Structures are given as structure tokens and as C-alpha cells.
Amino acid sequence: METKEKTSSTFVDEICSIPGGEKIRLCIQCGTCSGSCPNANKMEYAPRQLFAMARAGMRDEVLSSNSMWYCASCYLCTVRCPRDIKPTDLMHVLECLASRHGLSTKKNKTPAMYQTFSNLVYGTGGMPEMGFMMRFYLKTNPFSALSMIPTAFGMLRHGRLSLKSRKLKPEAQRQLKAILDKAKELGGS
Amino acid sequence: MKYYTYYPGCSCEDGTATAYSMSAIAVSKALDIELIELEDWNCCGSSPYNSIDELGSLCLGARNLSLAEKKGLDVVTPCSSCYIMLDRVNHHLKESPKVKAKVNEALSAGGLEYKGTVKTRHMLDIFVNDVGYDAIKSKVKKSLSELKVAPYYGCQVVRPGPSFDNPENPQTMERLIESLGAKATPFPLKARCCGGSLVIPEESVALDLTYKLLENAVSNGAECIITVCPLCQVNLDIYQGKVNRKFKSNFKIPVLFFTQLMGIAFGIDNKTLGLGKCVVSPDKVLAKSSAVEKGG
DSSP: OHHHHHHHHHHHHHHHTSTTOGGGGGOOOOOHHHHHOTTGGGSSSOHHHHHHHHHTTOHHHHHTSSGGGGOOOOOHHHHHOTTOOOHHHHHHHHHHHHHHTTOOOSSSSHHHHHHHHHHHHHHHSSOOHHHHHHHHHHHSOGGGGGGGHHHHHHHHHTTOOOSOOOOOOHHHHHHHHHHHHHHHHHOOO | OEEEEEOOOHHHHHSTTHHHHHHHHHHHHHTTEEEEEOTTOOOOOHHHHHTTOHHHHHHHHHHHHHHHHTTOOOEEESOHHHHHHHHHHHHHHHHOHHHHHHHHHHHHTTTOOOOOOSOEEEHHHIIIIIIOHHHHHHTOOBOOTTOEEEEEOOSTTTSSSOOSSOSSSOOHHHHHHHHTTOEEOOOTTTTSOOOGGGGTTSHHHHHHHHHHHHHHHHHTTOSEEEESOHHHHIIIIITHHHHHHHHTOOOOOOEEEHHHHHHHHTTOOTTTTTGGGOSSOOHHHHHHHHSOBOOO
């Protein structure tokens, strides 16, 4: 029992140490978040349940679930939460912890997409959309790109696909990299 | 003349939403607004970056804002995601001095400091609140009186806020549409989610949400939808064909950036507004706009 309590406080502390996570202790389990979420029906655990599990110290179950990866950051739960716990931010914190500890679910392609996106932003300071899509499809399922052909054709026809992308000046890119590396070194809190 | 620091964001700069930036710049010019692009701006990181590295994501925004602080002008962006990513830096760092200290420690590695002295604004906000509906109305050259427009806000321009409009039942665009001489249709789902970037890894999830939006707009009589977000426009316009295939529906509703509709009403030419970049043809909208040329 003692061990269990210790585990649960550690996981909550870990959540609280990342900006946006500190309010989880205020949750009253009213379920407004789950009722407002457009994607709750796709999640293994809807937001209210996920937060209860997190507070109960169910670290691995929470961090390896697909739930937070279905959050589309619509913030409807956040504006409705009567305790102002900012559930959307909490979902991002759980995603960060899952990524950091290599527990992100493989059942859903969102973690791979976010990682590919973030690596490009880190590496270039920009978001070359075409390069990003190609990298994502190569990393996950190249064959699924086939279903995108008609869509891509429509985009190409209307000048919506661009191969060139804006580059930061080398000194600006070096500066950004130094900042992001320092942020990594400082960790979450 | 009003001056702002302009942050176009990647989608508007050279991605799928270049027409948004083109029309935003043209409309700004017509409204005596000068947009001065932020030098050396970096990507806002959008929601993916803050799902991988929260502190790093705050630093991406804080770097942009600290560069903008040198000029001191409000930072304006047309993109809802860029807007929220920049705006939340101001909110979070004001709320938490501890996080602000960490962000500044990271920024100092690049010789920068975030002070929190510039405001972050969305394009829609500056048009209606700084310029105003009456001034907008006075620039209208073409009548859109027959056109029924569904105002789609999506999420991140009104939430989490505090923002310039109500988080669940915003009204700004309805008034804007009326100022342009068009008719705003009821659109109960106007501030609901389109699925955002989930359209890439979890396409069917986003198509379900997008279908509901299109259905809601069309069944309320809309002939076109206007949006304030590059990604919403992608989902509603570029993926409209996929929605039709999945749901055996037959939507063919043009989806314009709100700045494009303003530009049409102001009599700005189609090319400058990037109207050819709409995947669903906006000809229906243009036919109604060219019907009457307003005198005087």
C-alpha cells in the first residue's frame, strides 16, 4: 500500500513538473472534459478517466494509451472546465512524458507524425510542408501515400504544393538551435 | 496608417495557405495597414512541438516575441495555430515566473531575452477591432447582397482565450459578413473542431468531423464557407473530395479565407487574392459578386 501511494505521488509530481500539468490535483471528476471532447469515443480512456488513472499513479497505462494522441487541441474542455485545470495542456504534458520515456503508443500514427514534425522544426526552424509529408509517409506506411494521389493532384493543379521553402539565415538557425538545445538540457520544469 | 509586426507562419509563407497571406496583405493595404514582416522568424512549432517538448515549444514562441519586442509593435498573424502558440507564451510566462526564468535561461543561449512587452493578435481581431466595421464597410466596392456565407471560426482563434470573442458562440465574423454586404447564415457548429492536423495521421477521424461541419453549413443554406485558419481551410476544401467519397455525399461548397471574401468585396482582383488556389471552385461566389457594381 505504501509503495502504491509513493508511486502515485511520483507520477503526479512528474506531471506537475511540466508547464501546464500542475493543475491536475484540482480535478473533481465531473466529466465535462469527456462530454465536450470531439474525439473521446476514439480514446482508450476518455479524458476524465485518464486523469483519474494518472492521479491513481497508473503511469504506464496512462502513458502508453492512445488517448492524448487523439486530442486535436480544440480547447473546448479547457473553456468549460469548472476547476480551470486546462485539460488540453494536460494532454500535451502526457504526450511529452510519453515521448520522453519512449512509451508513446504504436496503435496510432500521431506520435510518429508529431515527432517527424518536431524534428524538422528543430533542424530547420521552419516547416517545409511537402518534405514533412514525405518523411512522415516514409516513416510510417509508404503505401498509404497512394491514397493521397488524387488529393495531391488537386493540390498541385491549384498551386497548393510547393517544393521550395523558406530558409532561416544560418546565424538565425544557429541561434535557434542553441536555444532549443538549452531548453532540452533544462528539461521540462 | 496603422503599423504591425507581421508573422505569416509557415503555411501562409510557402505552404498550403499562401493565398491567405496574399489576400491578407492586399486587404491590409486597402485598409491603410502596414504589415512589417518579423525578420528571422522561426516556425511556431504548432501543437506537435508542444506534444514532444513543452519547454522547447515555449522557447520557439518566445524567440519570435523577443525579436518582435525590439520594434515594440503588436504582432499579428493570420494563422490560428501561430496565433495560439505565440499568445500562450505571453499567458503562460505571465502566470508562471518560474517557467519564464527557464525560458529566458534558454533564450540567453542565443543572446535574447523575453520581456513580455508585445501583444499577440489575430488578423481578424485587428480588422474588426482596430480598423472597425464601419471603415471596412466604406471600402466595399462590389455588392455581395445575394451571397449566403457560413462563418467558420474553428477552435484556436477563440479558445482557450481570453480572446476578442466568445469561446463558444463568437459573433465577429457574422458582423464582418454583414459589413461586406453579404448574408451570414446560422452555423451552429461554427466553433467546433475540424480535426486539425489529425487529418495526416488519423485521416478518418478528421473526415468525420469535417463531414459534420460541411453538412451543418450546407443544410443551413450556406453557399460558401469562410475560415480564419490555414488548416481548417485544408480540411474543408482540399479534403472535401475525400469526405464525399467516404460519406457518399455531394458537397461542392467553396471555402475561402475570410480575407479573400473581404478582397472580393473590396474589388481586388482574383489573382492577387489567390482565388485560383481554392480546390473547390469559388466561381459561384464570384458570379454573385460581379452581378452588381456598387456606384459611388
